[in-house]
Amino acid sequence: MRRIIAMAATLTALSGSQAADTTPNDEFANVAAATPVRAITSTRALQEAPRGRSTAQQREAVSITVYNQNFGLVREVRTLDLPRGLANVEYADVASGIQPETVHIRPLGRTRFSVLEQNYQYDLLNPQKLLEKYVGRTVTVYRTNTQTGEERAVEAEVLSVNGGPILRIGGEITFNYPGRFGFPELPDNLIAEPTLLWRLDTGGGDQQVEVSYLTNSLNWKADYVMVLNENDDGASLTGWVTLTNQSGTAYENARLQLVAGDVQRVSGNMRPEELRGRMMEMAASADVAGFTEDAFFEYHLYTLGRPADLMNNEQKQVTLLESDGFGVEKTLIFPGAPAHYYRGQYGQVATNQKVGVFLDFVNSEDNGLGMPLPKGTVRVYKRDQNGAQQFIGEDLIDHTPRDEELRIKMGEAFDVVGDRRQMDYTVLSGCVSESTWRVDLRNHKDEDVEVMLVEPVGGDWDILSSTHAYQQTDAWTFTMNPRVEANGETRVEYRVRVRWC
16 A cells, blocks of 8 residues: 555656656556546646547437426436546536436446536537627628628627627727627637536446436326216226427437326425436336336336337327226316305395206226326317217316226306205304205206215204205215206205204
């Protein structure tokens, strides 16, 4: 160890001297080669190390995991041609929305590979930035004579670019000077695209590396097209995934995965190490053309069984699921009055109140479904008498596991309406009352319908009398399901006692 330390000191002294004869002897070179370079390397040596560049053309594989919270995990495999020892590598064609603190690089071989430093360069080249870099320097301004078309060049010093270029031309300060600007060179600290810069210590040669990072502006959403049958008791369903890539780079021939769920993030960042292993296993196992679904942690992971291109600033739609037939039930709901109505005296509460129309179905294999459904918009269609498909409503659904029931609101019924009246109100004590309520339901359709009355009561309550059977759905609510004949009317009346203190 003392010998190595002494040699390291000697090497440092040699690198700083101006002597031409600084070649170490063979014994020293062998020991120095076995010594970790990062322990004896100066900043000057890093800066003068060979520089290489890797672009998307060197991609051998790319996988994208997109979350429906506007971010994604990118994993790339590239082969880098590296010199032995110190090297500076520009890793280009990364997403402009990259979160540099989430970048992870690892070699896939066993050759020595150490990352000494990582920088993210994002000061992108544009006219404004270029002018800003030339403040205090001289540029050439070319002005065209509108009559002759001749272009005349003048030298100008850029004084400021705030609100527009301010120039010094021939001892005069001016602005809004018409013409195009010419620059003698491109500043070193401006780049054409976001780039990662690594300073490495490697064993040299072609080295395959895996690079992963999180990026913003990758998003997906689910949309569903549901077609109701003629009798309103069955439907077909097609699920679509709409991917949006505004991350700043394109992903060609990529393995595509989607995560559905509410992922916790801290200050907009999330470590990818926790997710990478399981996602890559599922990506490798996918062997079908469509999406396969797997439970993943407390979320669901959908893997596309074929590679896909996702270009920058592109929306892509891919089929998520298809079901040719499953059972549905149409439900008409007449919502009740607020709970506080039972604590006061009122007359007629509602006239010609609309009745809501809902479609209920169970997301189960027995019902022809059974795939966990990511949250999204369900748009429902039905064919008219001429066979033309018409839009009849849409609703949002949340993430829905298997074997759960969904209720989709279609709108309000045109031909079924109702009135609500308070017929009697009696105060029994300071916070106890009895009231009688009447609901008149009218059906103007040519077929019988069943309407669900949903009555929110609140407090401690008892139904003293009722013309129809009721069901208690929770501590504050009861329901009734009267049937209304075609072109007929049904009257529901009940008396309730309520105590609220």
